[in-house]
Amino acid sequence: MSVFWILVILVGLAIVGFALGRRRAIGSAGGDPKTLHSRPNYYGVGVALAALIPSLALLAIWLFVQPLYIDAQVATQIADAAIPEGSTRGLMMGDIERLAAGFDQLESRGLMTPEEIAALGPDDDIRGRLGEVGLALGSNVSAETLDAARTFRSLSATGGILMTVAVLLAGAAGFAINLARVHHSKRARNQVESVILALLLAAACIAILTTAGIVLSMLFESINFFRQYPITEFFFGLQWAPNFRGNSDLGIIPLLWGTLYISLIALLVAVPIGLFSAIYLSEYAGRRMRAIAKPLIEVLAGIPTIVYGLFALLVVGPMLRDYFAQPLGLGNSGSSVMTAGLVMGIMLIPFVSSLSDDIISAVPQSMRDGSLGLGATKAETIRQVVVPAALPGIVGAILLAASRAIGETMIVVLGAGAAARLSLNPFEAMTTVTVKIVSQLTGDTNFASPETLVAFALGLTLFVITLGLNVFALFIVRRYREQYD
Template sequence: MSPAFLFLIALGLGLAGWLAGRAKARAFSRAAAPREVVARPGYHAWYVAIWVAVPLALFAVLWSVLSPILIEQWVLATPAGQNLPEFGFQRQTILAEAQAVARGSAAAVFTPQARDLVEPFREATLFYTLIGVGFGIAMAAILGLWAYSRIKPAFGARVRVERAVMALLLLASLVAILTTFGILASLVFETVRFFGMVSPVDFLFGTSWNPDPMSSPTAPQGDRYGAIPLFWGTIFIGAIIAMIVAIPLGMMSAIYLTQYASPRWRKIIKPALEILAGVPTVVYGYFAALTVAPMIRDAAQAVGITNASSESALAAGLVMGVMIIPFVSSMADDSIAAVPGSMRDGSLAMGATKSETIKKVLIPAALPGIVGGVMLAVSRAIGETMIVVMAASTAANLSANPLEAMTTVTVQIVALLTGEGSFDHPATLSAFALGFVLFMVTLALNFIALRVVKRFREAYE
């Protein structure tokens, strides 16, 4: 049974409860004295609707998890199900094929064993669908009648509805937090498995990166997984070359838009600049691979540099810097515009020039927001995938020459997880270790940004 079906039932019954609760509340509101009515009819209506719809929606989520397990157990208990292999890929393939035909998403079966399981799947699906729908409707009706019976003039429905809304907001915040912890836990689990095969010291401080998904997992792997070239390529492309482009251009554009541009020009230039933030990164990747990289290679060869690569770090870094400009510009623009006008006017009244006011007053006052924007831009550049996948190389070179081919952490994660290696091989598990390091670096950057902002704010105050 699709959870969407129960959700639709929950919405329909919730609407019915809302209408019934509002009708009853309006009836006693007209009959009772105004002082006797504690809450408005709308709160009584929402009180009934919440008790009808929310438990049914939660049951729909729970049933969507339990019903496939119960259906599979039903099928496996049949004589045809007991003849299946106990474990392995073939068992899951047969079950998936029979289930697809039973649901109507496949026209016919190709495995004789799956043909005998189609009818048990249909019977089990119908049985547990009826149970789920029946139990859900009965539960919603009972809770709705109970909530409906509590509606009275002196009943504080407003307080209870507001508590429910606060609980919903708390749940929404917990979902974001738990999602972050879930991502971290999955990375940590696979990273621990990887470090059981490869020494953390060899991984973090080794200078040779050459994973082989086809090699034996039991063979010595320490000299293949030195990630220093990957870390350096990520920093060199994302945090050095890209920031050399993004920070000056972003800051200068923000200063011009807030201090020098007329309102008419600002209305034209600012949206045009922010269009860059809406361009898909794959478009930037095509631009870097097909236009910028060949142009840099040809320019280098024209001045006598013959070893310039067509997948140079400079090409990926330049295009990434152009992509990051709107982030830096927008944060700096908002921070400078938020400085009180009295500070600027006071500086000008004391005889300072406009340039001195910008350098000595406005930028120091807006520095916390500017630093936050720069750190956000660095985090964004370090985690960028499509541009470096399309424009950078997969060769792990440890070099400071921007015209040479380099790779990044994200490029290697994509390469390792899209290959043909198994998920118990060190080559595949190394992608999770790289992801864990990238996660921790981003977390450290955010922490540093908060500390820097706090220090500059204290110094300015």
């Protein structure tokens, strides 16, 4: 049974448990809800939670542990001699999993029967059959790979059956035990609120643990990378020329330069436009204009970045090339730092505008009235009173926009190209850290090579930079923010 139908059954069990728990509570009180310790709904919620929480927890643990167990069992079936030259055990396991998934799809679509799948041999056109369902293998199918895929399917099917039985039994047991304990004197509200509090705490912990897991995963792989490649050459190298055959130059300086150069141009576009539009909306625009203009500006934040990238590739790049780069003799390519920077700046306008508008609007009206009462003009009041009062929040908004610019990928791929170089010419193609992370992890890669592991070192470096900007933004806001009554 699929996970979806297991969840459907558990939800149905919880609904039934809610109804029966509520009815049983009222029945134990002789039909008078006033004699219950808690409201009837609490008894129903208690039964529903007792059916859901143990079963969902078991399901989550099972889904995490079962793939690890199956991979370990299948990996022991592969002898070192069975691994093709130039491949690794990890790559072979990937082919085994894809082969097993392909067999499942062929069977589910009726393209092959279980008997036909069991009769397949290494000499049959297995790769061609997998192509019918859109799957591809990195190497030819050997007898060892075929046997391992069959073992993988068998263990997965057995594990799926056991998981279904165990999860449904856990839900039924929780349902029955809690329903039997429903009584008019039971402190149902206290128990339900304690469970809800524990769930909220677990949700907060999940967010923290997810962040920690991301950092640790990048850190461990980065350590493996630095064991193979000198750390000084990575952080201070001026050449980026990966070569999966060896002798790679993996200096991060050209990538950081392209990242910061494009981000700087983007901020030079976004900050003035965003800040001036925020001042207009909060200080000059009427209610009708504000109600129209602000949503239109915020629409920019909802446009997918791939659309911005296409706009840069098809419109902005050719325009800059034809009207600026070629006449000035600065380049002949539509992909450039200026192209990506301008389009990224347009994307960042709503970030700066909306945050700055909210911050400026929060400045007390009494400060404006006091300045105007002393004879200052509206422009002088905005320049000398409102903006300085809102400046910490505006700086925080700008730093958050900078973090967003540093992490952008699609606009850079389509607008700035993929050339890693150190240059001051804004009409030359360059690239960023995020683009190279994608390129190093694309295709069939060997995760034991420094050319692939460098992606994790790049990711960790980018994470530290953006984290530093976010922490600095929070520090500025909290340190210099004025508290108004």
